[in-house]
Amino acid sequence: MMDTRGVRSAILMAIFVASLAGACSCDPQVPPTWPSAAAHAAQFAPQARIVVLDIASGHLLAASHLPEAARTLAAPGSTLKPLVLYSLVASGRWDPSRRIACTRKLRIAGRSLNCSHPPADPMDARQALTWSCNTYFAALAGALAPGQLRAPLAPTGLLSQTGLAPAEAIAVFHDPQTPDATRLALLGVDGVLVTPLELATAYRWLAVRLAAPHPEGTGRPPASAAAQVVRDGLQDSASFGMAGAASLGGVPIAGKTGTASPASGGQSHGWFVGLAPSDAPHAIIVVYLPAGHGADAARVAADLLAHCPLRQPQP
Numbered sequence: 510m511m512d513t514r515g516v517r518s519a520i521l522m523a524i525f526v527a528s529l530a531g532a533c534s535c536d537p538q539v540p541p542t543w544p545s546a547a548a549h550a551a552q553f554a555p556q557a558r559i560v561v562l563d564i565a566s567g568h569l570l571a572a573s574h575l576p577e578a579a580r581t582l583a584a585p586g587s588t589l590k591p592l593v594l595y596s597l598v599a600s601g602r603w604d605p606s607r608r609i610a611c612t613r614k615l616r617i618a619g620r621s622l623n624c625s626h627p628p629a630d631p632m633d634a635r636q637a638l639t640w641s642c643n644t645y646f647a648a649l650a651g652a653l654a655p656g657q658l659r660a661p662l663a664p665t666g667l668l669s670q671t672g673l674a675p676a677e678a679i680a681v682f683h684d685p686q687t688p689d690a691t692r693l694a695l696l697g698v699d700g701v702l703v704t705p706l707e708l709a710t711a712y713r714w715l716a717v718r719l720a721a722p723h724p725e726g727t728g729r730p731p732a733s734a735a736a737q738v739v740r741d742g743l744q745d746s747a748s749f750g751m752a753g754a755a756s757l758g759g760v761p762i763a764g765k766t767g768t769a770s771p772a773s774g775g776q777s778h779g780w781f782v783g784l785a786p787s788d789a790p791h792a793i794i795v796v797y798l799p800a801g802h803g804a805d806a807a808r809v810a811a812d813l814l815a816h817c818p819l820r821q822p823q824p
Contacts, residue, residue: 541816541817542571542818543561543570546571546814547561549813549816550809551573551574553812554798554805554809556799557573557806558796558797559794559795560673560794561792561793561794561813562673562793563792564790565791567710570792575674578704578706579673580676582680582681582702583704583780584699585703586696587646587767588765588767589694589695589767590646590765591743591765592711592715593649593658594646594738594739595719597649597661599733599735599736603649605633605635605738607634609631609644609645610630611624611629611632611642611645612644613625613628613644617692618693622647622696624641625751626640626751634738637742638745639746641751646695650688650691655688656684656685657684662711665710665711667680667708667711668680671710673706680704681702682701698769709795712782715739716784716793743763743784744763746763747763747765747783752766752783752803755781755783755810755811756811757808758814758820759815760820761788762785763784763785763790764782764794765782765783766779766781766806766807767779768780777800778798778799778800779801779802779805780797780806781807781810782795785817785819794810796810
């Protein structure tokens with residue numbers, strides 16, 4: 510049987526490489542802007558909802574299909590993992606050095622959630638975030654009692670309107686009341702639906718807490734263990750891990766992919782959320798694809814980055 514997912518990814522990659530080839534031929538007299546970069550990425554992926562959010566002000570820098578982004582409610586998939594990991598490590602409820610073995614086979618309440626990462630030794634938090642290990646994060650969910658998942662998510666703004674667009678939808682969230690429901694919700698596949706705008710706002714909240722540590726001698730505190738492990742995991746993910754396609758845009762970025770599909774089966778949708786540039790982030794980039802996978806969304810983000818103001822001019 511033909512691997513349609515592989516064929517589709519190969520076609521998208523070919524289109525993407527051709528797009529990047531054109532990135533270097535832009536008129537050097539016309540400086541790139543975020544709106545122009547979003548418009549270019551929208552040509553590459555016409556159905557993508559794209560949001561670029563300024564971290565400092567919380568204002569929109571650019572968007573494609575903004576009305577749809579405001580109204581689209583979709584399961585966030587693995588994009589929830591960094592948010593919950595940060596909260597549980599920061600509160601002392603999870604040790605990020607703890608290692609969890611993964612066989613890449615996982616089934617929860619009748620749903621197959623097998624890991625797609627390569628075979629690996631038991632992973633710590635940084636490695637699990639890099640490779641988006643479902644087994645690890647299902648174990649992490651065990652640190653939450655039933656009914657406790659709302660607590661780490663609500664402060665981020667993920668579950669409420671953002672004010673970034675008119676007629677916004679509001680996240681749907683059913684606080685899980687059983688261990689299995691908690692695992693499914695933390696993995697972003699059941700019990701929670703969010704908009705791209707809400708996800709952008711939540712990652713802005715996270716970006717503020719992942720700010721680079723202050724140098725010694727400044728009298729200001731260094732980064733917390735929670736900030737360090739999540740920042741490192743997101744940087745590794747978008748460098749060589751599951752979100753590695755985002756690095757092809759020529760701008761250092763930290764980020765996370767997510768893929769989910771209806772519980773009843775059917776077409777999956779894909780997410781990428783990134784912090785750019787990774788060394789001192791000032792923009793949140795969210796790409797949502799109504800049909801596709803997280804890796805596909807990461808390629809759209811790479812096209813955006815290849816044409817954005819952060820891209821260094823080619824000699």
